[in-house]
Amino acid sequence: xxxxxxxxxxxxxxxxxxxxQASLALDSVDVIPPRASQREKTIPNWLRSTVNRIRxxxxxxxxxxxxxxxxxxxxxxxxxxxxxxLVGGLQQSVRGELAGWFWLGxxxxxxxxxxxxxxxxxxxxxxxxxxxxxxMSIADIFFRQQEEWGTRVRFMGVVxxxxxxxxxxxxxxxxxxxxxxxxxxxxxDLSSGDVIWYADASPTKNxxxxxxxxxxxxxxxxxxxxxxxxxxxxTRINRQVAEAGQVVSWRNNTLFVDNKECEWxxxxxxxxxxxxxxxxxxxxxxxxxxGIVPENAIGMLGAPISMPTVTSNKIIMGRIGxxxxxxxxxxxxxxxxxxxxxxxx
Amino acid sequence: MTRFGKLEFDDGDSLDPENQQEMSxxxxxxxxxxxxxxxxxxxxxxxENALRFYSRALEIDKTIMSAWVGQVQMLILLGEYxxxxxxSKKALELFPNHADLLAAQAQAECRRGxxxxxxxxxxxxxxxxxxxxxxWQVRGELMIALKQRTDRHCFDKAQVTSSDSLVPLESALIYxxxxxxxxxxxxxxxxxxxxxxxxxxxxxxxxxxxGAGLDDAAIRSYKQCCNxxxxxxxxxxxxxxxxxxxxxxxxxxGKLFRRS
Numbered sequence: 001x002x003x004x005x006x007x008x009x010x011x012x013x014x015x016x017x018x019x020x021q022a023s024l025a026l027d028s029v030d031v032i033p034p035r036a037s038q039r040e041k042t043i044p045n046w047l048r049s050t051v052n053r054i055r056x057x058x059x060x061x062x063x064x065x066x067x068x069x070x071x072x073x074x075x076x077x078x079x080x081x082x083x084x085x086l087v088g089g090l091q092q093s094v095r096g097e098l099a100g101w102f103w104l105g106x107x108x109x110x111x112x113x114x115x116x117x118x119x120x121x122x123x124x125x126x127x128x129x130x131x132x133x134x135x136m137s138i139a140d141i142f143f144r145q146q147e148e149w150g151t152r153v154r155f156m157g158v159v160x161x162x163x164x165x166x167x168x169x170x171x172x173x174x175x176x177x178x179x180x181x182x183x184x185x186x187x188x189d190l191s192s193g194d195v196i197w198y199a200d201a202s203p204t205k206n207x208x209x210x211x212x213x214x215x216x217x218x219x220x221x222x223x224x225x226x227x228x229x230x231x232x233x234x235t236r237i238n239r240q241v242a243e244a245g246q247v248v249s250w251r252n253n254t255l256f257v258d259n260k261e262c263e264w265x266x267x268x269x270x271x272x273x274x275x276x277x278x279x280x281x282x283x284x285x286x287x288x289x290x291g292i293v294p295e296n297a298i299g300m301l302g303a304p305i306s307m308p309t310v311t312s313n314k315i316i317m318g319r320i321g322x323x324x325x326x327x328x329x330x331x332x333x334x335x336x337x338x339x340x341x342x343x344x345x
Numbered sequence: 346m347t348r349f350g351k352l353e354f355d356d357g358d359s360l361d362p363e364n365q366q367e368m369s370x371x372x373x374x375x376x377x378x379x380x381x382x383x384x385x386x387x388x389x390x391x392x393e394n395a396l397r398f399y400s401r402a403l404e405i406d407k408t409i410m411s412a413w414v415g416q417v418q419m420l421i422l423l424g425e426y427x428x429x430x431x432x433s434k435k436a437l438e439l440f441p442n443h444a445d446l447l448a449a450q451a452q453a454e455c456r457r458g459x460x461x462x463x464x465x466x467x468x469x470x471x472x473x474x475x476x477x478x479x480x481w482q483v484r485g486e487l488m489i490a491l492k493q494r495t496d497r498h499c500f501d502k503a504q505v506t507s508s509d510s511l512v513p514l515e516s517a518l519i520y521x522x523x524x525x526x527x528x529x530x531x532x533x534x535x536x537x538x539x540x541x542x543x544x545x546x547x548x549x550x551x552x553x554x555x556g557a558g559l560d561d562a563a564i565r566s567y568k569q570c571c572n573x574x575x576x577x578x579x580x581x582x583x584x585x586x587x588x589x590x591x592x593x594x595x596x597x598x599g600k601l602f603r604r605s
Contacts, residue, residue: 004440005441026408031400034431036427049488
């Protein structure tokens with residue numbers, strides 16, 4: 001029996017060629033090749049190839065003698081390459097370049113720090129560095145391909161613009177839902193310097209911490225017969241204790257909602273506040289007022305959101321607790337900084 | 346014919362009526378005839394048909410090496426890389442250490458992304474005595490995948506080894522697969538110079554020129570393809586797209602950063 005591969009004459013009945021080990025069982029050989037199913041064909045080749053490259057190892061690992069020099073790497077604009085550019089250093093990592101792992105590692109660390117410290121100065125610095133590392137990782141790819149500085153500068157201009165749009169767009173889009181702010185006052189729940197996140201425009205309920213903008217409140221009063229102005233303003237955070245339709249009252253140093261003792265009582269400075277009873281109108285919520293106005297304030301200027309009333313050296317604080325719904329920024333759901341005090345609300 | 350029922354038939358790439366008639370009438374034809382048919386279809390870019398004709402030849406004689414290699418090559422050109430890899434392994438059981446089969450497997454592995462395995466295989470193929478154009482082509486493709494600049498040398502060697510116009514044509518297809526349009530256009534031009542009547546070479550040239558942003562040249566190539574083959578739907582389609590194409594900012598941006 002002659003081997004089809006090496007023409008060696010084998011003994012009859014042999015299954016493999018004695019010389020070259022080729023199969024001699026030609027009769028059982030199928031000659032119709034297998035074909036891929038339609039389902040498999042729907043997976044794009046670039047995706048399959050990219051996944052396989054990651055799975056099998058990178059080009060650099062293929063052979064030391066054939067290792068691609070940095071200056072000889074082609075820059076091929078495939079869809080996969082474009083997508084890889086969205087993460088700093090990912091493209092180089094996929095191509096198996098050692099530098100890519102440094103870029104990618106740096107990018108990931110800065111990304112985590114930027115998110116973890118969002119709302120703080122350090123977080124902003126990290127975000128800036130993240131942007132810079134991302135842009136430099138792209139420049140690293142392109143500068144190897146293009147030696148002409150004019151083109152390099154043009155390219156980096158477009159990259160900076162595109163990245164700015166991507167980063168700005170992402171922050172803006174996320175900012176429509178959640179916002180981190182640094183809180184600079186003291187409340188029952190928060191300390192000055194805490195970074196809190198609030199969910200924008202989400203409806204608030206009693207008992208929830210709400211962030212609201214009180215605009216600017218100016219109180220003029222006199223200290224030792226000299227005129228003085230007490231000013232408060234900006235974003236504040238307090239707990240919502242009543243909503244529209246309910247009646248809030250302050251009696252015997254206790255806060256009542258609909259004549260039931262409120263679960264969330266304000267702090268003890270309210271002892272100096274005169275009794276009051278205020279219905280919460282439509283379009284308002286009532287937050288627990290805490291330490292806004294000094295005891296001897298006698299008036300008010302500017303454009304307040306609600307008007308405190310002074311009665312015989314005591315202030316009816318109730319009206320300060322009324323906040324128009326359009327001034328409510330959202331529900332506070334997370335304290336992300338300091339790291340030792342991370343908490344979900 | 347029943348065995349051919351296992352094959353998948355794509356609408357756009359089904360057998361020509363002429364070929365169907367020929368297949369049904371020529372059951373008594375020899376393997377040489379089927380190999381000739383396969384070769385002719387391969388030159389015309391009808392890889393699905395060529396694959397079937399190679400299978401037909403192997404049904405008559407399972408020891409035809411070129412048909413086994415041709416089958417694997419057609420599977421690769423059809424984008425069926427895992428199947429090409431499997432089939433080349435199967436063929437290598439019949440013909441162990443055959444250089445072209447090793448090269449074919451190397452090409453399939455290269456397309457699948459396993460460059461290390463591909464490198465070992467092509468090294469093995471090159472060690473076998475005697476060299477073929479195909480081995481050099483696969484070596485060239487691996488160089489492209491490894492981002493080496495020696496790919497040109499490999500494809501030049503392939504053309505020195507064989508003066509067939511199919512060599513530069515399939516080299517152009519390799520470049521096209523790797524989006525190296527300018528280099529692909531160069532190879533396709535060589536194929537066109539060698540066989541100006543080969544309409545598929547004009548079509549490949551048009552694709553490369555289109556990819557390289559040379560729209561006017563691509564239109565000319567597609568028109569030439571359509572002149573040589575009136576029924577070439579893909580060329581007509583590309584022609585329509587190119588002729589109706591207006592200004593596109595993304596394309597302009599792409600041109601700005603395209604490597605020369």
